[in-house]
Amino acid sequence: MKIRSVAHNNRRKSFEVKTAKSAFVLPFSQVEPRPAVCRSHRSRLRDKALAARRSPTFSSPARRATVHIEQVLEYNQDPDYLRDALLYKLTIEAQKRLAVTPLSKNEIVRRLGTSPSQLARLLDQTNYRKSVDKLLALLHVLGCDVDLRVREKAASRARAA
Numbered sequence: 001m002k003i004r005s006v007a008h009n010n011r012r013k014s015f016e017v018k019t020a021k022s023a024f025v026l027p028f029s030q031v032e033p034r035p036a037v038c039r040s041h042r043s044r045l046r047d048k049a050l051a052a053r054r055s056p057t058f059s060s061p062a063r064r065a066t067v068h069i070e071q072v073l074e075y076n077q078d079p080d081y082l083r084d085a086l087l088y089k090l091t092i093e094a095q096k097r098l099a100v101t102p103l104s105k106n107e108i109v110r111r112l113g114t115s116p117s118q119l120a121r122l123l124d125q126t127n128y129r130k131s132v133d134k135l136l137a138l139l140h141v142l143g144c145d146v147d148l149r150v151r152e153k154a155a156s157r158a159r160a161a
């Protein structure tokens with residue numbers, strides 16, 4: 001995801017981050033070190049140290065805090081980011097289980113009804129074009145029960161009490 005612009009709003013004490021897809025808000029309180037206010041300097045879209053890695057970041061001019069786009073997406077609970085985070089966690093778990101399973105890769109491929117190259121794509125944690133259902137099928141073949149729990153957020157429970 002590419003950052004288009006970053007502006008600071010001292011009245012709301014937040015950064016306003018615009019991407020190609022949407023606009024997000026990140027409060028100063030979520031940035032370490034915390035800026036009290038941003039001076040008239042402009043927030044830079046890229047930190048020079050991270051620019052070589054093409055990492056979507058921006059810097060706060062107040063105290064030189066660098067913020068990665070993932071922090072912004074996580075704070076705003078972006079659905080695409082949350083899906084990718086779930087895929088990543090499931091993939092890492094599948095890789096761990098594959099390392100200790102007595103099954104051969106050919107047997108796993110046969111039980112999944114897929115190809116070895118598809119298995120390799122399922123085990124690639126940088127591939128976000130795979131489906132959750134195929135990962136669940138792989139974990140089932142590896143002898144795992146995946147239990148999805150839905151619960152209220154801690155803040156919601158505190159307000160209700």
